[in-house]
Amino acid sequence: MGIESILAAIRGGHASVCADDGALCAADEGRIAAALRESSAVTFLDLSETAITLDRDNALSGVIQASTSITKLALSRNSIGAGECAALSKLLRNTTVLQHLEHDCNEISSKAAAVLFQALCTNTSLVLLNLAKNSMGADGCFYLTEALRRNHCLLHLDISGNGIG
Numbered sequence: 001m002g003i004e005s006i007l008a009a010i011r012g013g014h015a016s017v018c019a020d021d022g023a024l025c026a027a028d029e030g031r032i033a034a035a036l037r038e039s040s041a042v043t044f045l046d047l048s049e050t051a052i053t054l055d056r057d058n059a060l061s062g063v064i065q066a067s068t069s070i071t072k073l074a075l076s077r078n079s080i081g082a083g084e085c086a087a088l089s090k091l092l093r094n095t096t097v098l099q100h101l102e103h104d105c106n107e108i109s110s111k112a113a114a115v116l117f118q119a120l121c122t123n124t125s126l127v128l129l130n131l132a133k134n135s136m137g138a139d140g141c142f143y144l145t146e147a148l149r150r151n152h153c154l155l156h157l158d159i160s161g162n163g164i165g
Helices: 003-011 026-037 059-066 082-094 110-120 137-150
Strands: 016-018 044-046 072-074 100-102 128-130 156-158
Touching (some): 003 026
Parallel strands (some): 016 044, 044 072, 072 100, 100 128
16 A cells, blocks of 8 residues: 555545555655544554654654554564664553554564563553564563563563564
8 A cells, every 4th residue: 555545544534544565754654644643533553564763753653642543553574673662662651542552573672672661561551462573582571571560451462483482
């Protein structure tokens, strides 16, 4: 789905918007953010395999964070690592509606996991988290254990393929 199709789906009131494996540039991300600001219909946003540059200053991450309708977000296979995890952590700390996060097949190291899981401690909406096939290792699993002691909402967690043991 090209950028124009994505924008048309958002503006057309579609509940599910899937970018379908196309690389998005910063300008595309800005256009998607602007369209999402004006729509409350999108409940599922799939940005998997789009080479998204989710960072603290990214307009799209701010819109997702402020959204009152996006309950499911897919960011799989985007090479998201430590830098982007800071923005994702901010999102998890501040969202009250995001329930499902698909974040598998990225580059979450144990350091990135520490940042992400710190936010998970206070999140009250996420019930499903997919972190399969990242690079968290045993240290990342330690941080996750600490987060799970404090988080009472998460019901489904996939951490397979992380070299945990």
